[in-house]
Amino acid sequence: MxxxxxxxxxxxxxxxxxxxxxxxxxxxxxxxxxxxxxxxxxxxxxxxxxxxxxxxxxxxxxxxxxxxxxxxxxxxxxxxxxxxxxxxxxxxxxxxxxxxxxxxxxxxxxxxxxxxxxxxxxxxxxxxxxxxxxxxxLQRPQLTLTPREAQILELLASGVGNKELSRQLFISEATVKTHLAHVYEKLGVDGRGAAIAVATQRGIIRNQRAQ
Incomplete structure (x- = not known):
């Protein structure tokens, strides 16, 4: 049983x-x-x-x-x-x-x-x-965000700024910016707003408004 x-x-x-x-x-x-x-x-x-x-x-x-x-x-x-x-x-x-x-x-x-x-x-x-x-x-690893990158993007989508994000994750703001640069490159965008929109559309992060 x-x-x-x-x-x-x-x-x-x-x-x-x-x-x-x-x-x-x-x-x-x-x-x-x-x-x-x-x-x-x-x-x-x-x-x-x-x-x-x-x-x-x-x-x-x-x-x-x-x-x-x-x-x-x-x-x-x-x-x-x-x-x-x-x-x-x-x-x-x-x-x-x-x-x-x-x-x-x-x-x-x-x-x-x-x-x-x-x-x-x-x-x-x-x-x-x-x-x-x-x-x-697995088929497109170069386009896949790491768990940390996805976490950072989801926190940004919820309204958390760089300074607060670095405090929550115990990393420097410079590290946050480095992660974001990698995210923008992988998603083919040039800013956080576009990154959030594309990541939401692809199901990488949640649609914050729908929650």
Whole structure:
């Protein structure tokens, strides 16, 4: 029996996912949490094999930090991302944090069942659109932003200036400018506004206005 914990700040999402998963004889939902903090406080007691976690959970700890701490404190418990976000930056950060898989919320039930089973076995699993995006990166590595470049561009898109960005990332403003120069070259633009627009269009960073 695969023991699963659901972590999402929307009760209706958790309820729907629970209903879908519990139609399967080999999957049991052993607990739910609406925040990363709540997840970490109860995961040791619930002892799931797999935690299905969203990336954006309102105030408090986000999905990436939740996954990092979960994998650090309970390395035997796998984390599967279940989210609407499919940008390069989100995918890379989730995998770097230790997620075993990345599934989009518009996935069919059969895909979700397969992802949960594979993730619980410790096998990497990606939704087809996510896998396609990663394959595209591998085929065009010269056009792919590094995780740091994508992070810097996404922070700039949210309104953070160079000085604040350097403070948050513990790097100098000169280093920020160097990263931006590389970003502009890769995207074929000559300024941050154009870079943000192109990166949003290509799905490299999130559309800040749509959030």
């Amino acid at each position: 695969i023991r699963v914990m659901l972590v999402d700040d929307h009760a209706v999402v958790r309820a729907g996912l629970r209903i879908i998963l519990e139609t399967q004889h080999d999957i049991r939902v052993v607990g739910e949490a609406s925040t990363g903090e709540e997840c970490l406080a109860s995961v040791g007691r619930l002892a799931p094999d797999l935690v299905v976690v969203d990336l954006a959970m309102g105030e408090g700890m986000g999905g990436i930090e939740t996954i990092q701490r979960l994998r650090g404190e309970w390395p035997g418990i796998q984390a599967l991302v279940f989210t609407t976000y499919d940008t390069d930056a989100d995918i890379v950060r989730a995998v770097d944090a230790g997620a075993i898989g990345y599934v989009l919320k518009d996935a069919a039930p059969a895909e979700i069942y397969a992802a949960v089973r594979a993730g619980a076995r410790g096998e990497r699993v990606l939704s087809p659109p996510v896998a396609s995006r990663i394959l595209e990166q």
